[in-house]
Amino acid sequence: MAHSSPEHWDQVATVPEVVVTRLPQYVRVLKELAAQGVQVANSQQLGEHLQVTPAQIRKDLSYFGRFGKQGRGYHIGTLLEELQHILGLNEQWNVAVVGVGRLGKAILSYPGFTPDGFHIVAALDNNPELIGQEVEGVAVRPMEDLPGVVQQHNIQIAVVAVPSRFTQTVIDNLVECGVRAILNYAPISPQVPTGVNVRNIDPVLSLQSMTYFLANGG
Amino acid sequence: MAHSSPEHWDQVATVPEVVVTRLPQYVRVLKELAAQGVQVANSQQLGEHLQVTPAQIRKDLSYFGRFGKQGRGYHIGTLLEELQHILGLNEQWNVAVVGVGRLGKAILSYPGFTPDGFHIVAALDNNPELIGQEVEGVAVRPMEDLPGVVQQHNIQIAVVAVPSRFTQTVIDNLVECGVRAILNYAPISPQVPTGVNVRNIDPVLSLQSMTYFLANGG
DNA sequence: TAGATTGTTAATCGATTAACAATC
DNA sequence: TAGATTGTTAATCGATTAACAATC
Structure with missing residues (x-):
């Protein structure tokens, strides 16, 4: 067929x-x-x-x-x-995690992405104490290496787990480097140009809409 | 006014x-x-x-x-x-985390819930090695204590972070105990009766819809 | 008062569902 | 072939947007 x-x-x-x-x-x-x-x-x-x-x-x-x-x-x-x-789930997608704080580390160690063909092949952070370290087998690189990392590993998808106030800038950088699919964990809705996809993971918004029904006898 | x-x-x-x-x-x-x-x-x-x-x-x-x-x-x-x-965001909402594995621990230590009035006051798991331990200041209780814990702490919201195959049963138990708002991190869509709210946090689904646009030149 | 902007009704748009001819 | 179920068109439903009278 x-x-x-x-x-x-x-x-x-x-x-x-x-x-x-x-x-x-x-x-x-x-x-x-x-x-x-x-x-x-x-x-x-x-x-x-x-x-x-x-x-x-x-x-x-x-x-x-x-x-x-x-x-x-x-x-x-x-x-x-x-x-x-x-x-496109028969293809292999290379993913970079940006932000290797508590949340970023949890994402790097989360086993749920791999079976579905998403391979986290790079991690970036600006914290000097993290740079050079290995987290879950992935070396942490400084943010300034982003263009090289994206090209070198053919990164198509980024997972962003940086504090809210840095998120828009980080995403601007990613878009600049050609990344067109972004999974954002910060509680904001970043602006991106047409042709770039963002999905926000925002558990607090989910909780806050459920309290409406709790508070109003849904 | x-x-x-x-x-x-x-x-x-x-x-x-x-x-x-x-x-x-x-x-x-x-x-x-x-x-x-x-x-x-x-x-x-x-x-x-x-x-x-x-x-x-x-x-x-x-x-x-x-x-x-x-x-x-x-x-x-x-x-x-x-x-x-x-x-209902002026109210305080008491939250139980069910499942204290890697993800559950990350949720317990995530600081983003507290500023918005969501207080994680209980944690439950079935792993004997975890029961009795304290994680982020919250004592891990066995699943069989659920009814008592819900009543004692006036739990209105549950965050479920157990493996998929246990999720439906855990959620059935929660509903049985009167919990009507559930934030589910397992990659399934649990069934609940009318009047119970579930929100699924499912990053893999988000990634998988973005690959459509990557694969088809969106 | 004159100007601006709301709150609301009516028009539009898009998504879901129903129905059925096409066809396996 | 007869029966079942698709693929698709048309009807319905609901949500978004436009328009404007009410009113601050």
Whole structure:
């Protein structure tokens, strides 16, 4: 079976971002089903696992191709392969961690990134006491080495774990060096030019919206 | 100025959840402006800081009351107070961390929760080597103590940092004990009954949606 | 008062869901 | 072939934005 090609996608209606954010969840559930030995599932069954409507699954998938068979459903293995390919999850992505404080160290030692093809290959910090040290097998380099590090290791993704007041500057530097995907752990929403993606990990915001429901009897 | 009362809200159209999730961001920006000595701002100016349209700010706020003055704008201090009150951020919230592994320890030592009124007052784990130890001044208790701990410390919020395969069971226990707000760090979407709020912190999903744009030239 | 900006209603936009012809 | 389920179009729903009368 042929993979849907980028050339094909160009001719197709732009995919809404919200659809893209659901695809990784589809991948997760498909992996789980595959691990359980399930071979085929229809949109109804997938919807139950994902807590979404069958129509939404079919619509979401239709942005990328025709992966199902009428009367049968979807072959799990094939669909999983297709979605991983679409998301670029069959590729290896080199990641730099910027900021090797308490949080940065926790991220460097977090085992959850590696199985999904994200390889932390560089760490940067401005603290002279940290520079040169190895953390989880990665040598800490000074911030001024950023351009070289990005080029040398082909860094495509940065994880930023520096104090809020430095975050915007660090991200400006990263963008300048050609990094176009940034996972930010500081409690701010950094500004970036079009074409650069930022995702914020902000547990305090999550807590603060939940207290609304606690305080108002949700 | 009177606070909008919960009795009033009951009569009013239900607030969309997406609006509630924006309020904490409004609070953050208002705090920043207040710290800079700004006294008054109109929806245009607030919108620039928040990267949203002035119309959206006015609409969002209108779900909760009339906080502005025509011809002038919003008094920062007053609006901040109002929003904090609406979100329950003037209250103290007691938090339990469940799972004191590497991630749980990092959360216990993360200083970002405390300034916002979230107090981690309990930690639970099933590892006999951890039980009885103190981590960041909090004694680790066995999971079987959960009901007592929740009651004793008036726990309203739980942060769950246990391995994925235990997460659903742990969350079931928490719900059973009356906890209605859960911040989950495991890479799954747990099922909870209506009236219980879960927020998932899932950096891998964020990375996996960014690779889509990297792989497809976004 | 005149000018500015809110609060709110109506228009628009976009995403989700329903329905069904196409087809495996 | 008959039955089932997709892929897609049309209908619905909800959220965002525009516009403006109310009013500070």
